Amino acid sequence: MVSKKGFTKGVGNTPSWSLKENEVTPESVFSDRRNIIKALGLGALGASLPGQVQAGLFDLFGGEEKPPFAVQGLDYSKPNQFQIVDRLTPEDKITRHNNFYEFGTSKQDPFDNAQQFQVNPWELRIEGLVDKPLTLDLNDLTTKFDLEERIYRLRCVEAWSMVVPWVGFSLAELLKMAGVSNKATHVAFETLFDPDQMPGQRNRLMGGGIHYPYVEGLTIAEAMNELPFLAVGLYGKTLPPQNGAPVRLVLPWKYGFKSIKSVVKIRVTDKQPPTSWNQLAPHEYGFYANVNPQVDHPRWSQASERSIGEGGLFSAKRIPTQMFNGYGEQVADLYKGLDLRKFY
């Protein structure tokens, strides 16, 4: 097991997309919500109440408190080129601020509604134009590949961002294992469809009008790039359901909605596959969805983002959004000659 550290500093070959030391907020300026609570004596109020009452006090609409999803520690390496010098978003913000409409459209819904999610048994199938189709079960996901930690920036299309330490393996590695046919042009991804477990798939109001199952796609060149990552863990432990357990895609240079969660199918094809947000609002969400500060969402600006880090309500920072979310060195070549205003 690798020990868990709040800060991970890249040694040696620091990539060009890392933030400089002076851009990192000193820890001393962070204010903490918990300190306010302490100051107001509310912490004591809460602590003095029995557990049942505490759960009921602020959970007026929910039922009784259920145990959180159980996660396990993982063994992994920390390749230098993926350790950015940047402040990580704290784990409790990454696991409690999610867009996963299968569990509801509010940011806290996935945390509230996904703790009972069953990931065992799980089947991830790699099929289509491949030499040997593969099926990975839950155990394979954490044992078949050498796991590594990659710290990636995540930029949501809603103009907020996080810095997340994922654990997983490269998509290209998996595709190479299956052997991609030279007829292949695209890769299609699909989330689990299980309305019994995913209330957003049962109820249109809760699911935000998305046509389920959620689907995503990449070109084959994008998929074979070094960045696409299949994450099976977060902060050194297996993924909690709200972050896409047991396996989700991570594409740090694209808007967050491309990073499909709880994947059951990866299909190599010779056509551009449909993608869920593009189906819902084609003029707002394109197939590529590369982070691009110059191309605004029709209804809001993409020029800057609210960076969610440590600390309380006022600790976030508004920072300029970088082209390809700062990963241009790795991916800009993929889009040479492509009009990114047209192919947004």
Add this chain to the structure above:
Amino acid sequence: MKRLTQRGLFWLKVCLHISFLSPIIYLVLMVLTDNAGGDPVQYIIHYTGMGALNALVVTLLISPLAKRFKQGLLLQTRRLVGLYVFAFACLHIAAFISLDLLFAWGFLFEEIVKRPYILVGAASLIIATLLALTSFQAVKRKLGKRWQSLHNWIYVMAILAPIHFYWSVKSEIIEPSIYIGIFALLLWYRRKSIKQWLFGRA
């Protein structure tokens, strides 16, 4: 049906205060106790916006109810509820500027010009501010007839506010559509007086 008495009106106002203040207290407690999600900013903005929208529905319900049940005194609650619309709208914009934009003022003005949904929201806020500023009895007397025609702008707000909601959401349009429907009904009920306001006495 029993007429509402002054005493009854007093208690009704107390109830209205409680029902508009308690959601604010609830929000503060949720945020302080870490129960509003990992990053409560969007939650706070949405919550206060919904508060303004709901208070606006209540304001517009008062006179139809007063007419239907012949309870003239009920009209005296309109100012109170209207000021809560203003209060929630202020909290909403304050949260947007301080927590989301983080006081990037240049960005705010750029956004107001460029984004219809923010423009529409800003217009609603300006109307709410004008109505709140002229809500005092003294000002009302001073303005005379012009007061009513100024306060008819709430009908414009009743169109702009739900559009602002509709345009601001990413995909879940069912709820905003319901609000647009509710406001359409409330305006339809007033079609005569709105016509009169817009086109003068026919």
